[in-house]
Amino acid sequence: MTTAGQIKxxxxxxxxxxxxxxxxxxxxDTIFRMAKAMGLKEPDAFGVPSGLFISFTDAQGExxxxxxxxxxxxxxxxxxxxxxxxxxxxxxxxxxxDELLVKLTELSKPAAHSRWHxxxxxxxxxxxFALMFEGSLWEMVISAIAAALTQMxxxxxxxxxxxxxxxxxxxxxxxxxxxxxxxxxxxxxxDAMVAGALMPLVPGxxxxxxxxxxxxxxxxxxxxxxxxxLLTAALVAGGALIGTAVFGWIGGVL
Amino acid sequence: MLEGLLRAIVSGYxxxxxxxxxxxxxxxxxxxxxxxxxxxxxxxxxxFQLTGAELPAMxxxxxxxxxxxxxxxxxxxxxxxxxxxxxxxxxxxxxxLYRAMSAMGQGDMTLGAKTAVQAMSLILMIVxxxxxxxxxxxxxxxxxxxxxxx
Numbered sequence: 391m392t393t394a395g396q397i398k399x400x401x402x403x404x405x406x407x408x409x410x411x412x413x414x415x416x417x418x419d420t421i422f423r424m425a426k427a428m429g430l431k432e433p434d435a436f437g438v439p440s441g442l443f444i445s446f447t448d449a450q451g452e453x454x455x456x457x458x459x460x461x462x463x464x465x466x467x468x469x470x471x472x473x474x475x476x477x478x479x480x481x482x483x484x485x486x487x488d489e490l491l492v493k494l495t496e497l498s499k500p501a502a503h504s505r506w507h508x509x510x511x512x513x514x515x516x517x518x519f520a521l522m523f524e525g526s527l528w529e530m531v532i533s534a535i536a537a538a539l540t541q542m543x544x545x546x547x548x549x550x551x552x553x554x555x556x557x558x559x560x561x562x563x564x565x566x567x568x569x570x571x572x573x574x575x576x577x578x579x580x581d582a583m584v585a586g587a588l589m590p591l592v593p594g595x596x597x598x599x600x601x602x603x604x605x606x607x608x609x610x611x612x613x614x615x616x617x618x619x620l621l622t623a624a625l626v627a628g629g630a631l632i633g634t635a636v637f638g639w640i641g642g643v644l
Numbered sequence: 645m646l647e648g649l650l651r652a653i654v655s656g657y658x659x660x661x662x663x664x665x666x667x668x669x670x671x672x673x674x675x676x677x678x679x680x681x682x683x684x685x686x687x688x689x690x691x692f693q694l695t696g697a698e699l700p701a702m703x704x705x706x707x708x709x710x711x712x713x714x715x716x717x718x719x720x721x722x723x724x725x726x727x728x729x730x731x732x733x734x735x736x737x738x739x740x741l742y743r744a745m746s747a748m749g750q751g752d753m754t755l756g757a758k759t760a761v762q763a764m765s766l767i768l769m770i771v772x773x774x775x776x777x778x779x780x781x782x783x784x785x786x787x788x789x790x791x792x793x794x
Contacts, residue, residue: 602774605782
């Protein structure tokens with residue numbers, strides 16, 4: 391395999407992990423293991439949530455370095471797991487570097503999830519949490535509808551900062567819909583409906599990544615993930631407050 | 645008591661399974677991490693019901709969920725993120741956070757601040773439990789990067 395191919399393999403592996411919700415230590419660790427499995431000398435990797443730096447010494451004794459800026463960030467844990475599996479296969483000698491490059495290139499292409507995947511799974515999540523918060527049938531149904539609507543926002547609002555818009559607008563809908571439903575019908579526990587609908591927006595992955603990165607001693611990435619979790623939580627709370635305020639403006643009584 | 649226990653088991657399972665699917669966890673892992681999520685939330689609910697001590701209950705539940713997540717990752721040869729993240733999500737005190745925000749929105753800052761502090765204390769317990777559970781049962785030993793000096 392050429393040096394350019396080796397750089398591409400390591401960069402792609404790190405990029406897929408970081409851009410799909412993996413921890414920074416996992417990206418660094420995987421790159422290091424892959425580099426060793428490919429026989430590269432003195433490999434090193436440094437990652438932060440927004441970038442990745444990789445160095446190694448090639449067969450000619452020259453030091454090679456690659457810098458990679460992470461742009462998008464999505465959540466697809468099955469891709470992170472797939473890279474991990476490929477790393478294991480490479481270490482075990484089950485695949486070659488060239489085969490790995492082909493598989494990683496395939497894995498880095500946009501996922502072909504159904505359009506309904508996010509709304510349906512968010513509805514299932516909200517349904518479970520509405521039940522947890524002492525809700526019954528109405529709470530589960532309304533929470534599920536509000537959570538599904540939240541995930542449909544990118545269908546009509548495809549903008550550069552659509553995740554931020556989704557969080558604020560989605561949490562506003564998650565608060566407003568149950569309040570209006572309760573106001574009109576008198577049915578359901580508002581707390582259970584709203585909290586259930588908001589749960590799919592909770593930044594659980596960022597929170598866990600922050601903890602796991604800090605546990606591994608990576609304070610920079612841990613702090614960045616923690617800041618992301620706090621900002622997301624603030625946006626969700628702000629959106630729910632907006633929804634509550636809108637309910638008051640249109641004549642609702644809390 | 646029995647109804648509450650059943651509610652904890654089923655809701656913890658559904659909530660965690662939904663999160664697993666939402667985060668695109670590998671299909672073969674979802675049933676397991678939903679089971680661990682359900683077990684973690686049920687442990688929290690049971691300890692809280694039996695002792696009335698909410699913070700220790702949350703800490704023990706998070707520790708249990710993180711530890712089981714790490715063990716499951718090792719047994720199933722999958723990444724621990726899939727199990728740990730999804731297993732602790734049912735523990736997040738969503739209703740407490742909403743009540744805090746709702747009270748503040750209605751101008752009752754005292755109640756809002758009190759509820760927010762309670763919810764944040766629970767989150768702190770989750771963070772501590774997850775950190776300690778993950779550190780104790782970590783799947784991979786850190787690679788030795790010092791074997792070759794530059």
